[in-house]
Amino acid sequence: VGSVASLFISRWDRAIVDEVPEALHNRLGITIGLKAYKAYADLINSPRWQRALNFGARPQRLLWASTGSKDPNASDVLYITSLASPFTVNTMPEQTLNAFADHGEVGDALPVDGGDSESLLNEFTQAGVDNQALAARLQKEGAESFVKSWNELMEVITTKSESLVQAD
Template identity: 85%
Template sequence: MTATKQLNELGQSLWLDNITRDLLENGTLQRYIDDLSVTGLTSNPTIFHQAIKNSESYDSTIQEKFKNGQAGEQLFFEVALEDITQAADKFRPVWDRTDGVDGWVSLEVSPLLAYDTESTLAAAKDLHARAGRPNVLIKIPGTKEGLPAIEEATFAGIPVNVTLLFSSEHYVDAAEAFLRGIERRIEAGLNPAVGSVASLFISRWDRAVVDNVPETLHNQLGVAIGQRAYKAYLDLLNSPRWQRALNFGARPQRLLWASTGVKDPNASDTLYITSLASPFTVNTMPENTLNAFADHGEVGNALPACGGDSESKLGEFETAGVDVQALAAKLQKDGADSFVQSWNELMDVITTKSESLANVD
């Protein structure tokens, strides 16, 4: 049995953290589904920027839409939705087989809206309607301004992938926003079975502290943060409040491990896969990480429900001068800023390609 199959048998979903038109059309994604137990996919502005910049596969579509009067952000989302809906169709059998637990594909609202509640909500509703697929999650950042949008989108029945979470506190805030939306649906007599995941970013923690902590602590902070969040996740699902919602037919919002590509060349390239093996969670992997794990990965023990040694490990980082709460806030802001930068670069690529292809026969 392959390592990816073993991980899936443990109860964890393997999603691909990448999308390109070539990946969709040359059979690679289908091979990942068939051979590597991949059951979903996530995207973000950086992924689309690289996909469109580095491929001619989008040129004819961009040319056509530009000639039809579309440009900039409007043109991009038309292009992105073509990819997202094609991917969603490939994962639809998984979604049907698991009755909507798995088989999801994610599309993010413009990162320019990260601190704008009303515009985020409007964009989420628009993208969900335009996708026209039941297994498309709309990514909304778990910023302070994003939390009300998460609640309102959930109440409106829009499946949400909460992104840019960096701590157990971030996770709990996002999970409670989702739960408020579900509780409002219950009170309104609406179906509470709305899909959602909460994405906790892992590798950026270790990259942030690598120059400020002893070498003995390298590549350990991200996993410790994950362990602490996993305990909070299970505690919340076992709470009377969540049990009540489940009794009315709600679906739990699954915890998702994001940013699981290892940045340190001296560390195992499957560190954040092996260390975060856990049932009823999702690990969304960059393509090279997925292939590395399929080639030589090992599935060890599942994360302990109690959080393991995370508190003592986090205490070591505090002793080394790391203020975890302050760093979580900084990482969230930096993450939002990096997506804005990627978005601006993406818009530049769209504009450049549109103009260069405008007069090409």
């Protein structure tokens, strides 16, 4: 069974844009991606997981979501070029896909050792960002958003089903 673990990248940056110096804008989401990719690589490369692979297990993939740039001062393909790496999936808005097709280039793959993610996270901490609290907040907001969307979808299906029954 194939599956993904989703990280909503630009939400991290949007959540703190007014709280950090401009030099840190549009960097937290990618930093979180770096840290997640390191944890992913550590797991996939572990002896335990390698044994599971030998028995046919399929690794879950990281899915980068919310990868359209929301900052008009940033590249419209910022998150795509920064996060393209083996064993990842990227969902992107059509506008971002078209921009990448027009002028995007795949950058270097994310380093499996996490690169400079720890020092970057320290910069955010020094700027007053509580990454754990922010993670909890974003997870809560994301779950609420998905529940709302699900309920709206169910309402549309119910309404459409009722109208079809009445049409008979």
